[in-house]
Amino acid sequence: GAGVSQTPSNKVTEKGKYVELRCDPISGHTALYWYRQSLGQGPEFLIYFQGTGAADDSGLPNDRFFAVRPEGSVSTLKIQRTERGDSAVYLCASSLRSSGRRGEQFFGPGTRLTVL
Amino acid sequence: AQTVTQSQPEMSVQEAETVTLSCTYDTSESDYYLFWYKQPPSRQMILVIRQEAYKQQNATENRFSVNFQKAAKSFSLKISDSQLGDAAMYFCAYRTQGGSEKLVFGKGTKLTVNP
Numbered sequence: 416g417a418g419v420s421q422t423p424s425n426k427v428t429e430k431g432k433y434v435e436l437r438c439d440p441i442s443g444h445t446a447l448y449w450y451r452q453s454l455g456q457g458p459e460f461l462i463y464f465q466g467t468g469a470a471d472d473s474g475l476p477n478d479r480f481f482a483v484r485p486e487g488s489v490s491t492l493k494i495q496r497t498e499r500g501d502s503a504v505y506l507c508a509s510s511l512r513s514s515g516r517r518g519e520q521f522f523g524p525g526t527r528l529t530v531l
Numbered sequence: 532a533q534t535v536t537q538s539q540p541e542m543s544v545q546e547a548e549t550v551t552l553s554c555t556y557d558t559s560e561s562d563y564y565l566f567w568y569k570q571p572p573s574r575q576m577i578l579v580i581r582q583e584a585y586k587q588q589n590a591t592e593n594r595f596s597v598n599f600q601k602a603a604k605s606f607s608l609k610i611s612d613s614q615l616g617d618a619a620m621y622f623c624a625y626r627t628q629g630g631s632e633k634l635v636f637g638k639g640t641k642l643t644v645n646p
Contacts, residue, residue: 457636471631
């Protein structure tokens with residue numbers, strides 16, 4: 416079966432613009448995570464969905480960041496008024512359920528966002 | 532809050548030799564999972580090995596094994612018979628039980644394998 420996919424692979428935008436990053440999780444995975452990986456750092460948690468609802472958004476850095484998962488499958492991370500500091504790789508991961516061994520997170524290849 | 536520390540920004544090893552990557556973490560929880568992920572230049576995070584904190588036995592996966600010292604909060608990765616394909620960034624990660632079960636990552640160790 417297909418793994419987690421993310422589009423676009425790379426996104427270049429100008430400061431102040433709006434961007435949307437898409438994540439297609441593994442079919443049937445109810446849990447979906449977004450992480451941000453800045454240059455030279457490990458991934459940092461942004462938001463977690465269980466089904467359609469954002470169960471934990473404590474990692475979103477400010478109100479310019481928002482994410483949705485309206486049908487409990489595909490998720491979109493939205494960034495308003497982008498800033499140069501938003502430049503990073505945005506990783507998406509999904510898991511079968513948030514519990515025990517079956518909670519293993521499978522990652523997508525990420526979207527590299529560059530804000531000029 | 533949990534923290535994960537990888538004190539070795541870079542490591543190198545000769546092909547066929549053994550290398551150990553270090554990781555320490557801080558938590559007040561008693562039940563959790565620890566992971567080592569590999570990230571090649573393609574950016575795809577690949578799970579290498581997992582350890583459940585309540586299990587005293589160290590996890591092994593083929594050439595990869597861990598040395599889990601719960602009291603010391605240490606979780607090192609040993610790669611035996613290193614291969615050129617092992618070259619990548621390696622991240623240690625902590626996952627809590629319950630709640631979001633988000634992963635907390637260290638800053639990573641870049642492993643170079645020399646032929």
